[in-house]
Amino acid sequence: MQRLFDKMVTRAPDGGSAAAGLAAARPAPAPRSTTLFQVGGWLLLAAALIAFPATGSGYLLFMATLVAINVIATAGLNITVGYAGLLSIGHSAFIGVGAYVSTLMMIHLGTPLIVNLVFGGLAAFLVGLVFGAPSLRIKGVYLAIATLAAQYSLYFVFQQWTPVTGGDRGLSVPGVNMFGLGDKGLYYFVVGLMVVLLIVARNLFRTRVGRAFIALRERDYAAEVLGINVVRYKLLAFALGAAYAGVAGSLLAVFLRIVNPDQFTLLASVFFLAAVVVGGQASILGSILGAAFMTLMPEILREVLEIFGPRGTADVAGILSPLREFIFGALIVGFLVFEPRGLAGLVDRLRAGGRKD
Amino acid sequence: MLQFLEFSVIGVASGSMYVLAALGFVIIFKSTNIFNFAMGEMMMFGAYLFFAATVQLQLGWPLGIVLALAGSILTAIAIERGLLQPLLGQPVIVLVLVTLGVGSMLRGIAGLIWGPDIVQLPDFLPRAPIFIGDLLVPGKLAWGCLAVGIIATLFILYYRFSRAGIAIRATSSDQLTAEGMGINIRRIFTLTWAIGGVLAACSGIVVGSLNGITPTLGLVALNVLAVVMLGGMTSVGGVVIAGIFIGWVETLVGAYLGAAWQAFMPYLIVLLVMTFKPAGLFGEQQIERI
Numbered sequence: 040m041q042r043l044f045d046k047m048v049t050r051a052p053d054g055g056s057a058a059a060g061l062a063a064a065r066p067a068p069a070p071r072s073t074t075l076f077q078v079g080g081w082l083l084l085a086a087a088l089i090a091f092p093a094t095g096s097g098y099l100l101f102m103a104t105l106v107a108i109n110v111i112a113t114a115g116l117n118i119t120v121g122y123a124g125l126l127s128i129g130h131s132a133f134i135g136v137g138a139y140v141s142t143l144m145m146i147h148l149g150t151p152l153i154v155n156l157v158f159g160g161l162a163a164f165l166v167g168l169v170f171g172a173p174s175l176r177i178k179g180v181y182l183a184i185a186t187l188a189a190q191y192s193l194y195f196v197f198q199q200w201t202p203v204t205g206g207d208r209g210l211s212v213p214g215v216n217m218f219g220l221g222d223k224g225l226y227y228f229v230v231g232l233m234v235v236l237l238i239v240a241r242n243l244f245r246t247r248v249g250r251a252f253i254a255l256r257e258r259d260y261a262a263e264v265l266g267i268n269v270v271r272y273k274l275l276a277f278a279l280g281a282a283y284a285g286v287a288g289s290l291l292a293v294f295l296r297i298v299n300p301d302q303f304t305l306l307a308s309v310f311f312l313a314a315v316v317v318g319g320q321a322s323i324l325g326s327i328l329g330a331a332f333m334t335l336m337p338e339i340l341r342e343v344l345e346i347f348g349p350r351g352t353a354d355v356a357g358i359l360s361p362l363r364e365f366i367f368g369a370l371i372v373g374f375l376v377f378e379p380r381g382l383a384g385l386v387d388r389l390r391a392g393g394r395k396d
Numbered sequence: 397m398l399q400f401l402e403f404s405v406i407g408v409a410s411g412s413m414y415v416l417a418a419l420g421f422v423i424i425f426k427s428t429n430i431f432n433f434a435m436g437e438m439m440m441f442g443a444y445l446f447f448a449a450t451v452q453l454q455l456g457w458p459l460g461i462v463l464a465l466a467g468s469i470l471t472a473i474a475i476e477r478g479l480l481q482p483l484l485g486q487p488v489i490v491l492v493l494v495t496l497g498v499g500s501m502l503r504g505i506a507g508l509i510w511g512p513d514i515v516q517l518p519d520f521l522p523r524a525p526i527f528i529g530d531l532l533v534p535g536k537l538a539w540g541c542l543a544v545g546i547i548a549t550l551f552i553l554y555y556r557f558s559r560a561g562i563a564i565r566a567t568s569s570d571q572l573t574a575e576g577m578g579i580n581i582r583r584i585f586t587l588t589w590a591i592g593g594v595l596a597a598c599s600g601i602v603v604g605s606l607n608g609i610t611p612t613l614g615l616v617a618l619n620v621l622a623v624v625m626l627g628g629m630t631s632v633g634g635v636v637i638a639g640i641f642i643g644w645v646e647t648l649v650g651a652y653l654g655a656a657w658q659a660f661m662p663y664l665i666v667l668l669v670m671t672f673k674p675a676g677l678f679g680e681q682q683i684e685r686i
Contacts (some may be wrong), residue, residue, distance in 0.1 A: 128433075173670040371496065
């Protein structure tokens with residue numbers, strides 16, 4: 040049975056089976072030969088991440104931290120959408136749950152960030168179960184509708200439960216001073232956590248649970264025959280994605296120092312869906328690339344518009360928001376039609392090409 | 397009591413506004429199995445095309461309607477032929493994601509061309525209020541409701557009795573058999589999207605002429621999902637009743653509890669339907685529980 044799962048995971052993306060095209064076409068977890076070259080590469084990457092704040096630019100540090108937070112959220116959505124094949128279009132609402140829970144704990148209980156993070160993730164996990172439970176019992180894309188309902192219901196709660204959430208104005212979040220390093224400390228903390236969560240996600244798909252997710256995505260009847268409890272694992276996959284979102288939300292709250300309902304709209308959810316599709320579904324590398332691309336794209340777009348676009352900042356802002364919506368949509372559609380494996384697929388192909396030469 | 401009746405009448409009339417878009421949604425879902433999240437945006441886009449033809453090009457409303465419908469049909473066919481047919485056979489989640497992306501694109505295009513501000517469509521529906529006994533019904537709403545009724549009836553007649561309508565129904569009940577009987581399935585898919593486009597544009601024009609249009613009209617129209625869930629994904633008659641019911645509940649909730657509750661109401665209904673009767677009130681019992 041294990042062998043069969045392995046086959047499912049490693050099935051090559053042939054044109055015929057689209058699901059396989061979406062699947063991680065990652066090489067078989069063959070006996071791992073970690074070469075000196077690879078170790079050197081990882082060390083170099085680690086050194087670059089550690090040395091990064093030394094560039095001294097506050098803006099770069101800000102963007103880097105934001106990218107890292109978005110990577111965590113995207114990795115979560117990728118577990119749900121990419122690995123388990125469940126469509127969630129309310130991801131930002133779960134980020135919101137994490138952000139609010141963590142902020143409220145910080146304000147009222149004064150607990151340290153690391154505790155708040157755990158509870159933020161846990162709260163999002165539980166809320167995910169509540170919204171996932173009715174829809175995942177039914178076959179079909181009902182989860183998409185349920186998550187849309189979650190998006191609007193949770194927004195409604197954030198906005199209307201004024202005594203607790205501060206309504207439209209939201210809550211301002213007290214700053215945290217991580218490791219006594221201020222912004223840099225937060226950067227290190229976020230990046231460290233990102234690395235840990237990515238490793239957890241990656242290793243998850245070598246365990247019984249992760250393989251079950253993939254089996255479900257490929258063919259749920261077959262998975263059921265193999266003794267996988269379909270409903271339980273679907274729920275778990277969805278709630279796990281939500282938990283990642285919750286953790287990302289907690290980080291986002293302390294990072295931006297403010298939580299308000301307008302951070303958690305449908306557009307934000309589409310943003311993360313685009314990140315998953317652009318980066319590459321069912322791929323950890325894809326989550327990283329997608330989140331980085333999507334976070335930096337609007338910034339680059341703004342720069343370009345300021346140079347070539349109409350004069351005046353009001354005009355730029357007026358164009359930027361619909362342009363962003365258009366580009367998010369076009370990226371989702373374009374990648375699904377032309378490059379279903381996303382940027383990660385492109386990277387894989389480049390690597391394979393390099394090896395041939 | 398009079399106030400309650402008045403709100404009820406308004407609610408029923410505004411609920412009928414959902415019906416057309418919901419019908420478009422159902423017909424696409426039935427024949428192609430695609431959950432079209434771009435329905436609201438197709439509606440919004442049709443309304444903007446009407447706005448462009450009548451207000452910006454000054455063509456008068458009859459020609460405006462023709463152009464808006466034609467543009468909407470072309471958009472729908474472009475989506476179906478250009479993006480969805482190449483992806484046929486892929487997991488449903490991919491197709492649904494594509495419609496979500498298309499929706500976002502249409503919203504962006506409308507924002508880029510027509511800007512974020514609300515615009516008013518020309519008054520082609522009479523304004524004068526209509527009195528039923530002591531009840532006052534706003535004129536536009538009453539005439540809009542009538543227009544919806546006529547279009548919905550025409551659609552249902554077409555769907556029941558025309559050759560193409562029968563082919564669509566055959567396709568939705570069993571694709572393989574339909575193909576065996578000589579029905580060109582791909583052409584049916586395109587046809588249903590075209591009809592969906594017509595219904596979306598009609599719905600957008602009627603709704604838009606009541607309250608004006610913005611690029612986010614499509615998001616409001618996501619309420620249509622609630623209508624479709626309640627009526628049962630596959631039931632043409634069901635969505636008519638569900639649309640009217642949801643409009644009624646929504647208006648009452650809005651009147652007595654406030655606008656935020658009004659926006660939230662349809663989603664509460666969605667969750668309740670999913671929990672207690674996933675097939676909807678009138679849907680075929682095709683729902684497979686796991």
